[in-house]
Amino acid sequence: MSKTLCSPKANTERLAEARSIFTNLSQEDIDWTSEKFTDHFEQLGSTLSYACRSGMMETEAADLVQRAQEHIAQLMDMSRWKAALISVLSQFLLEVTRASLVPFEMDMTLTLIYSIIPEIPKSKVFDQSLDIEEDEAQATYLLQSTSTSPESVLPELFILVFRLLFSTKQALHFTGAVESRLVLYKYLYNCTFYQGKLLREGDLACLLEQCIFLDFTSAESAGAHDLVNWSMIGLGRLYYNLGFGESTVSPRLLSFAKGIFGLIPTASTNFTQDRxxxxxxxxxxRILCKDVIKKLEHLSRGRDMANNHDISSFITPTMDNIHALGQRLLPKTPVPECPLPCPPDVYQHWITEVQDYVFSMHLLIATKYINLVTTNSGDKLFGDWANIWNSIVLYQGHIYEMVQLHFAKSVMELISLRPWNHPNGSAKSNLFHDFIWDLSHNWCWITDMESAKLLAEAIQLHKDDPHFNGMVWYEQACVDRCMEVIRDAEIVEEPSVSQ
Known part of the structure; x- marks a missing residue:
């Protein structure tokens, strides 16, 4: 019809031919809800009907041709085509998710749906930059009614339903947005690590993180305990799917954790009181600290670069993270600052000082995990202990006395529960037998007398238990170190004998 109205014929002839084409169309051909499309469709029909009056002047016909072309341009706008495409895609996904299986030749079917409108590349179907009307976006709200069982909705389908929701700008703010996010969090909770990995890899725009961020800052979370609880569960699941348990921190996980870290101080009591x-x-x-430790390993190998200003571009973001962590974990202890440019010996001295600072935070975080295991009645061993162990087991530096004391108190709390009497495989038993006494081979960083006394007392409780079956890992080395610290402190405190 657009070509007909642009033909070299007289305007009255063009209108007559366009009218003939239009009579073969029906509003029922519109396959999705769109007030804007319906409005222009009806106005186009009225314009063409009016144009069929006899005796119309050519100038009036030219005006009607222009008006009809404007309506057609609106009907053929890429946003309207995207709305139509989304409607077809939504109907397809609705049927296949209800069927609880991946349909035969699904990829071919999807390619066919995408190719309906060749002007819109496949990559643009889920691109929010090409937006549509609010009523048209309703076709994307399929997630809110989708099953949360990975057995019912396989990952390949769930990813498409999830991405369909975010194909428009209305995704986070429509009436059922909360229900959609709850479905997402429950799916993350129910799915396997592999299924979560597929979802993460299919989420190139980091939409999963956007959902968590929204719930941390949304007024909708203020009185919605269920939403808060599930968003916290979703946060934990997403951390693990982004590689929390790995030895290095991926850029995406680091970016996400930094975003959450920045929101923690302003979180509502609904979150801070969540279990x-x-x-x-x-x-x-832990994520931020793990990344800093890896960066410090790089910095410690860069002693020959101490006079090179280029290293400052690497140090600055690392120091920013150290400062941010320090304000939370060691607020009364100043961060050792890097005196660049400086000679290699001064640079190495700074590396030693900042490592002591960071590893003190590292042990403090490990202490938090010990406290979580001690106070929790479940059998979940919280924390990536394999990586915690790997980072600190050979550490020969200094741990701040305050941190040593926190660690000693947490160990005493654990020992007081007789973890060796707990079932094999339980969190308290695993922590005691597999990690605590293997955190150091020589415990050289134990230097505080009060901490040493607490640890020695805790180990004695273990030895005195009727079910004592011998020392675990480097437990004997720990008590030996503690006794050495206590003896040295007593010698220093011993008053001088009067002559």
Whole structure:
């Protein structure tokens, strides 16, 4: 019809031919709800009907041609085509998710749907930059009614339903947005690590993180306990799917954790009183600290670069993270600052000082995990202990006395529960037998007398238990170190004998 109205014929002839084409169309052909499309469709029909009057002047016909072309341009706008495409895609996904299976040749079917409108590349279907009307966007709200069982909705389908929701700008703010996010969090909770990995890899725009951020800052979360609880669970699941348990921190996980870290101080009491709040905030600190430790390993190998100003571009973001962590974990202890440019010996001295600072925070975070295991009645061993162990087991530096004391108190709390009497495989038993006494081979960083006394007392409780079956890992080395610290402190405090 657009070509007909642009033909070289007289305007009255063009209108007559366009009218003939239009009579073969029906409003029932519109396959999705769109007030804007319906309005222009009806106005186009009225314009063409009016144009069929006899005796019309050519100038009036030219005006009607222009008016008809404007309506057609609106009907053929890329946003309207996208709305139509989304409607077809939504109907397809609705049917296949209800069927609880991946349909035969699904990829071919999807390619066919995408190719209906060749002007819109496949990559643009889920692109929010090409927006549509609010009523047209309703076709994307399929997630709110989708099953949360990975057995019912396989990952390949769930990813498409999830991305369909975010294909428009209305995704986070429509009436059922909360229900959609609850579905997402429950799916993350129910799915396997592999299924979560597929969802993460299909989420190239980091939409999962956007949902968590929204719930941390949304007024909708103020009185919605269920939403808060599930968003906290979703946060934990997403951390693990982004690689929390790995030895290095991916850029995406680091970016996400930094975003959460920045929101923690302003979180509402609905979050801070949630049962998982302390765990997830500790996970957040752990991610940032783990990344800093890896960066410090790089910096410690860069002694020959101490006079090179280029190293400052690497140090600055690392120091920013150290400062941010320090304000939360060691607020009364100043961060050792890097005196660049400086000679290699001064640079190395700074590396030693900042490592002491960071590893003190590292042990403090480990202490939080010990406290979580001690105070929790479940059998979940919180924390990535394999990586915690790997970072500190050979550390020969200094741990701040305040941190040593926190660690000693947490160990005493654990020992007081007789973890060796707990079932094999339980969290308290695993922590005691597999990690606590293997955190150091020589415990050289135990230097505080009060901490040494607490640890020695805790180990004695273990030895005195009727079910004592011998020392675990480097437990004997720990008590030996503690006794050495106590003896040295007593010698220093011993008063001089009067002559």
């Amino acid at each position: 998982w709040w302390f765990l997830q905030s500790t996970h957040t600190e």
